[in-house]
Amino acid sequence: MTANNVQLRLNGIRKAFPAKGGSVPVLDGLTFDIHERDFVSIIGPSGCGKTTVFNIIAGLIEPDSGAMFFRGEPVFGLRGRVGYMMQKDLLFPWRTVLQNVMLGLEMKGVDPCQATDTARDYLARFGLGGFENAYPKTLSGGMRQRAALIRTLIMDPDILLLDEPFSALDYQTRLYLEGVLLDAVETFNKTVVLVTHDIDEAVALSKRVVVLGGRPSQVKNVHEIELGDRSPIGARSDPRFSEYFHALCGELDIQTRTRAEAA
Amino acid sequence: MTTQALKSGSRAVSSNRSMSMPRRGPGPIARAIDTRLGRGLIQLAAVAAFFIIWEIAVDAAWLDAFLVGAPSGIWQVFRASLLDGSLLTDTWYTLIEAILGFVIGTALGSLAGLSLWYSTLVARIVEPFIVAINSVPKIALAPIVILWFGTGFISKVALAVSLTALVALIAAYQAARDADPDLQALLASMGASKNKIFRSVIVPSTLPAIIGMFRINIGFALVGAVVGEFISSQRGLGHLIYNASSLYDLNTVWAGLFVLMFVGFVLYHLIDFVERRILPWKQISTAGQVQV
Numbered sequence: 001m002t003a004n005n006v007q008l009r010l011n012g013i014r015k016a017f018p019a020k021g022g023s024v025p026v027l028d029g030l031t032f033d034i035h036e037r038d039f040v041s042i043i044g045p046s047g048c049g050k051t052t053v054f055n056i057i058a059g060l061i062e063p064d065s066g067a068m069f070f071r072g073e074p075v076f077g078l079r080g081r082v083g084y085m086m087q088k089d090l091l092f093p094w095r096t097v098l099q100n101v102m103l104g105l106e107m108k109g110v111d112p113c114q115a116t117d118t119a120r121d122y123l124a125r126f127g128l129g130g131f132e133n134a135y136p137k138t139l140s141g142g143m144r145q146r147a148a149l150i151r152t153l154i155m156d157p158d159i160l161l162l163d164e165p166f167s168a169l170d171y172q173t174r175l176y177l178e179g180v181l182l183d184a185v186e187t188f189n190k191t192v193v194l195v196t197h198d199i200d201e202a203v204a205l206s207k208r209v210v211v212l213g214g215r216p217s218q219v220k221n222v223h224e225i226e227l228g229d230r231s232p233i234g235a236r237s238d239p240r241f242s243e244y245f246h247a248l249c250g251e252l253d254i255q256t257r258t259r260a261e262a263a
Numbered sequence: 264m265t266t267q268a269l270k271s272g273s274r275a276v277s278s279n280r281s282m283s284m285p286r287r288g289p290g291p292i293a294r295a296i297d298t299r300l301g302r303g304l305i306q307l308a309a310v311a312a313f314f315i316i317w318e319i320a321v322d323a324a325w326l327d328a329f330l331v332g333a334p335s336g337i338w339q340v341f342r343a344s345l346l347d348g349s350l351l352t353d354t355w356y357t358l359i360e361a362i363l364g365f366v367i368g369t370a371l372g373s374l375a376g377l378s379l380w381y382s383t384l385v386a387r388i389v390e391p392f393i394v395a396i397n398s399v400p401k402i403a404l405a406p407i408v409i410l411w412f413g414t415g416f417i418s419k420v421a422l423a424v425s426l427t428a429l430v431a432l433i434a435a436y437q438a439a440r441d442a443d444p445d446l447q448a449l450l451a452s453m454g455a456s457k458n459k460i461f462r463s464v465i466v467p468s469t470l471p472a473i474i475g476m477f478r479i480n481i482g483f484a485l486v487g488a489v490v491g492e493f494i495s496s497q498r499g500l501g502h503l504i505y506n507a508s509s510l511y512d513l514n515t516v517w518a519g520l521f522v523l524m525f526v527g528f529v530l531y532h533l534i535d536f537v538e539r540r541i542l543p544w545k546q547i548s549t550a551g552q553v554q555v
Contacts, residue, residue: 058452080454090449094467094544103463107453135544155453 007191008034008057008078008159013066015052016216026052028216029066034159034193039185041194041202044212045252050195054163057193058082078159080108083152087164089144091136097147098123098132104155122150126180142173149177153184160185160192167198178205178232199252203244204235211251221251332513340518354522357488357500360416361526364423365484371424372431373473380439380465381457397429402486405494414495423487427480431473438472439465471545474538481530489523
């Protein structure tokens with residue numbers, strides 16, 4: 001890959017968190033690239049600082065050292081340029097679905113009438129037409145997460161940051177929303193960074209998988225995933241799918257860990 | 264809401280029964296009574312019974328009318344003072360004191376409490392002072408308030424303010440501190456300023472707690488107004504009650520107390536009404552649909 005293909009470069013990111021009896025290092029010089037229109041998954045054992053990487057990219061946490069470059073320019077974080085989505089739908093309970101979806105446009109200062117029109121279009125397009133005036137409480141988990149996805153997409157962010165967005169959903173809903181996500185990313189030419197603990201999801205959705213490991217975490221490996229069919233079900237039935245899956249499992253020391261504990 | 268849930272619950276029960284499922288929940292009599300009218304009639308009957316027994320007990324000299332008063336006497340006092348307008352004047356006076364005290368105290372306290380969200384440092388520094396001031400029984404400040412603000416209208420309002428402001432401050436501060444950090448992070452990632460986060464997350468998410476505190480504070484405001492009138496005043500329900508009790512006029516004391524009770528009751532429901540208007544999203548509830 002050539003350098004001008006790199007959208008976001010993380011270079012030697014270190015972060016430690018204060019704790020009882022000194023500070024605990026979490027990230028130990030993380031370096032990796034995210035390409036234009038990339039779909040990168042970050043996987044690693046729990047507690048490896050996946051969400052911290054995420055918050056650093058979003059500009060919600062400052063790294064102790066290291067640098068980030070957005071299309072070659074040094075940046076401190078991508079506040080206002082990322083779409084942020086978490087396992088919790090984070091819909092505002094006091095806002096209707098329409099008002100929730102409009103949130104990002106509102107923060108950007110888009111004209112309310114225009115924002116309403118855009119939001120209605122998006123809701124209709126993603127199958128939530130008719131629910132504009134419903135409060136989140138009355139929706140199912142899958143519908144809420146779909147609303148959250150619309151809210152993320154409508155802002156037209158440079159990079160979508162997804163932190164285990166579908167892990168609280170049942171498998172069918174999840175496959176469906178993965179499909180919606182892939183379509184949307186394709187249509188709107190978005191870059192996606194997905195944090196997940198789910199190897200299956202990472203392989204099925206990503207173009208590349210960044211594996212974190214060690215304590216404090218470093219980039220252990222970056223895998224290029226090449227599957228013919230990119231639909232959630234198609235990808236999972238590709239013969240290469242299980243190869244990638246096993247390779248990543250091995251990478252995460254899933255078996256050696258249990259052996260070490262038994263010994 | 265609860266009524267509807269219970270009603271639909273009882274419908275579910277009757278349909279269950281036709282399928283010879285084991286019946287749960289309230290029995291047929293309880294279900295017949297459990298309507299707005301049914302409950303109202305029972306409540307009314309309880310009040311009537313209370314006064315009738317009281318009247319009979321005084322008539323039969325089981326109770327000393329001099330020490331407990333009598334419903335018939337209370338009614339006479341009530342009618343007379345209503346007709347000569349003195350009761351309305353007193354009620355109006357106390358009501359305005361309480362409402363003004365409530366509005367000023369609650370508004371100042373809530374604003375101060377919410378604004379502590381802006382700076383964790385300031386909040387940490389002032390916290391022990393707030394706790395210390397709050398632990399003083401504010402009613403003990405009454406003599407000073409009267410010294411500072413005189414024996415008129417203002418001192419009663421000031422006392423109501425002193426009783427409500429800290430309650431509001433603590434409630435608002437705690438609610439702001441408990442506001443979901445993830446919602447704040449989401450807005451921050453969208454590039455929202457601190458002021459925007461305050462307006463879009465902190466204010467709406469603290470509203471339920473703040474309105475809940477209104478209910479407590481409306482009571483405290485009435486306490487402030489009445490105690491202020493006890494200490495020194497020429498008008499108001501507190502004045503009426505205090506004066507009458509020093510003359511052993513128990514019927515007048517009761518008349519004043521019942522009016523005070525009515526005022527508190529109405530104000531409480533006024534807040535309920537406001538809550539339903541301001542927090543439509545809170546009205547949706549799936550609770551109470553399950554029969555235990």
